Amino acid sequence: MSGHTTLITGASQGLGRALAIELAAHGGTLLLHGRNDARLQTVAEEARAAGPDVTVRTYLADLSDLDQxxxxxxxxxxxxxxxxxxxxxxAVTAGSDPRRREVSRQGYELRLAVNLFAPYALTLGLLPLLSSSAPARVINVASSVQGAVDFRDVMMEHNYDGLRAYGRSKLALIMATFDLAVELQGTGVTVNAVHPADLMDTESVRAFGIPPRTTPEDGAQPVARLLLDPEIALTSGRYFDRFTDARAHAQAYDPAARRRLMELTRAASGSGQRG
Known part of the structure; x- marks a missing residue:
């Protein structure tokens, strides 16, 4: 990876921090994104210590604001x-109070905004750079917690539940992964989604009151593999449960549902304004 440049969003804690330290040992350049500068600089220093040959640069932005x-x-x-x-x-998880509905800067349900609209908009915005650098890889960190999107109430304005909102947003990200992979065929840019590990010991899991089962370092391994493994260099449009090419929720394979979701996602991600 001596000439390799990788951007990690949400790198200031949890899985993002573990990924930064894991990938730093391979050298190259790491671009670390976060919204808390103090935390981000701490992780940047940890990454530099873990990889003497790595170059680290940081970028601040709040992904709940599509303008940012x-x-x-x-x-x-x-x-x-x-x-x-x-x-x-x-990503935004279920939160410490899953009954409390939150919205993004543009007025979208927060989990859908951060977990779907933001990564989709960022990927499209960086696509010229990714394409000119091809072969390049996009990895969307998904989850085994998945729930069907209800198009009658996409923004979950009724009977809100944070865990259900999280599961819907992560399935939506997998659905977007599949569609984007089709759109990018022939460009040299691959797109895959991965569930990294069950209930990692992160701030969000602890806030929800669930005992952790794994560590962020456990979760970093399958994500790093999707980035680095030469044997899957051409693999695109897949969902992985850790290291296994797996099947996602059934709605991810429904063409009509994916079409409706992508129309909504393109409209939201492109304009940054609530439609």
Whole structure:
């Protein structure tokens, strides 16, 4: 990876931090995104210590604001000569009070905004850089917690539940992964989704009150494999349960549902304004 540049979103804690330290040992350049500068700088120093040959640069942005997502893509395109890997890791989980519905800066249900609209918009914004750097890989960090999107109430304005919202947003990300992989055929850019590990010991899992089962370092391994393994260099449009090419929720394979979701996602991610 001596000439390899990878962007990790949500790198200031949890899985993102573990990925930064894991990939730092391989050298190259790491672009670390976060929304808390103090935490982000701490992880950047940890990554530099873990990999003496690594170059680390940091980028601040709040991905709950699509205007900041677009601005982040612009800054990276302007500053970076190439981009070989994009790991869309940043996410909002169920929260400490799953009964409390939250919205993004543009008024979208928060989990759908951060877990779907933001990574989709960032990927599209960085696509010129990824394509010019091809072969390049996009990895969307998904989850085994998946629930069908209800198009009668996409923003979950009724009977809200944070865990259900999280599961829907992660399935939606997998559905977007499948469609984007089709769109990018022939460009040299692959797109895959992965469930990294069950109930990692992260701040969000502890806040929800669930005993952790695994560590962020456990979760970093399958994500790093999707980024680095030469044997899957051409694999695209797949969902992995850790290291296994697996089947996602049935709705991910429903063409009509995917079409409706992508129409909504393109409208939201492109304009940054609620439709």
């Amino acid at each position: 997502v677009h601005a982040l893509a612009d800054r990276i395109r302007d500053a970076e000569p190439h981009l070989d890997g994009l790991i869309n890791n940043a």
